Amino acid sequence: MNKTILIYCWQSVCEPMAIRSMRELGYRVEIFDKEIKDYHADAAFAKEFIECLHAVKPDVVFSYDFFPLVSMICQMNQIPYAAWIYDCPQYTLLSKTLTNECNHIFCFDEAYALRLDALGAKHVYHFPLAADLQMYERAVGAKLHDFACDISFVGGLYNDSRNRLLNAKLPAHEAGYVEGLIRAQLKVYGYNLLKDALNENVAAKLVEQCSLTLGDSYLEDALQMAADAIGMEVTSRERLHVLEMLSQYFDVSLFTNSELPENLKTQKKLHVKGTVDYVNQMPLVFHHSKINLNMTSKTIETGIPQRVLDILACGGFCMTNYQKEIAELFVDGAELVMYTSLEDMKQKVEYYLTHEEERLQIAKAGYEKVCAYFGIHMRMEELLGCIM
Numbered sequence: 001m002n003k004t005i006l007i008y009c010w011q012s013v014c015e016p017m018a019i020r021s022m023r024e025l026g027y028r029v030e031i032f033d034k035e036i037k038d039y040h041a042d043a044a045f046a047k048e049f050i051e052c053l054h055a056v057k058p059d060v061v062f063s064y065d066f067f068p069l070v071s072m073i074c075q076m077n078q079i080p081y082a083a084w085i086y087d088c089p090q091y092t093l094l095s096k097t098l099t100n101e102c103n104h105i106f107c108f109d110e111a112y113a114l115r116l117d118a119l120g121a122k123h124v125y126h127f128p129l130a131a132d133l134q135m136y137e138r139a140v141g142a143k144l145h146d147f148a149c150d151i152s153f154v155g156g157l158y159n160d161s162r163n164r165l166l167n168a169k170l171p172a173h174e175a176g177y178v179e180g181l182i183r184a185q186l187k188v189y190g191y192n193l194l195k196d197a198l199n200e201n202v203a204a205k206l207v208e209q210c211s212l213t214l215g216d217s218y219l220e221d222a223l224q225m226a227a228d229a230i231g232m233e234v235t236s237r238e239r240l241h242v243l244e245m246l247s248q249y250f251d252v253s254l255f256t257n258s259e260l261p262e263n264l265k266t267q268k269k270l271h272v273k274g275t276v277d278y279v280n281q282m283p284l285v286f287h288h289s290k291i292n293l294n295m296t297s298k299t300i301e302t303g304i305p306q307r308v309l310d311i312l313a314c315g316g317f318c319m320t321n322y323q324k325e326i327a328e329l330f331v332d333g334a335e336l337v338m339y340t341s342l343e344d345m346k347q348k349v350e351y352y353l354t355h356e357e358e359r360l361q362i363a364k365a366g367y368e369k370v371c372a373y374f375g376i377h378m379r380m381e382e383l384l385g386c387i388m
Contacts, residue, residue: 006058009033013278017132021380030056040217068095075100088300089228094218109303130379131313139287139314149253152289157258158236164210165233189322192301195227231298286314294320312366335366
């Protein structure tokens with residue numbers, strides 16, 4: 001009899017490929033998709049989920065990211081719970097349910113995985129993300145090429161309510177201290193200095209001002225939460241600086257729903273095109289852009305973002321900031337291209353826009369690397385093999 005997997009679905013963009021992959025690997029897959037109103041105490045959700053567990057009798061429960069209430073129920077019913085983490089930061093991972101024996105937490109960021117282990121998680125795996133290799137077929141098979149670009153960036157600018165530091169009202173001394181950290185981090189690629197440079201008093205004020213207090217159901221990690229809040233602002237500024245700098249010299253297409261600041265609205269070479277659908281339109285952007293930019297959020301310390309794998313899976317050319325795990329698992333200059341400063345980025349953009357054959361060869365090699373090591377079938381089979 002085939003083993004059964006119950007997937008808790010919450011509309012993650014990765015869920016369709018995971019479901020398809022599990023079924024093609026021969027698993028019986030059942031889906032539970034009721035919204036959780038409270039991560040720790042949602043009686044209606046708990047009742048329906050328990051009823052589903054008893055009816056389905058799964059061998060394992062799976063979700064992208066971690067849900068404390070799902071963990072509680074799996075713990076009570078002695079069913080393994082596999083959570084594949086692809087968001088950083090994720091405050092549900094500070095839930096005291098993190099230490100439940102049922103949890104098997106697969107984290108794409110090695111530094112994050114080490115933090116979870118130190119917090120007492122029982123089964124933590126450093127586990128890079130996967131790519132949907134069907135994206136390539138959707139990209140090359142499409143007749144519409146309206147998304148062709150010289151340089152493109154698909155993503156948010158973090159200059160909205162998600163960036164809680166924007167509304168923090170810190171005393172002058174602490175505000176100056178935080179501003180210094182932001183400017184220092186903007187100059188550094190491959191190392192996150194924010195948590196190490198923070199002191200506990202500043203961190204406590206940031207947690208208070210940014211409304212990051214989580215409550216009694218969570219473990220305390222004020223330094224990390226404060227560092228993540230600053231990291232979000234660093235990410236926002238980096239993306240805005242990159243767009244401003246590049247659009248002075250090159251045509252840049254921005255696919256986002258973020259509001260542009262006034263200084264970018266006047267950049268004639270910056271073309272704002274709104275959001276794109278993840279399944280049907282995004283692969284076209286990645287495949288038909290000469291250069292696809294990845295600017296990793298500073299809250300991701302070492303890991304490979306999903307965007308990098310998606311670009312390469314579409315046969316696109318990826319230019320990304322230096323990131324430890326990208327450097328370890330991909331060959332810079334052969335499978336993608338990394339930059340270590342804004343000036344370095346500018347020079348490499350100029351070079352690869354004018355060296356088409358070399359650019360296409362790098363994109364081809366990047367696609368082949370993803371096919372060989374990061375396809376969803378391979379990654380899912382390995383993940384489930386750790387549990388079953």
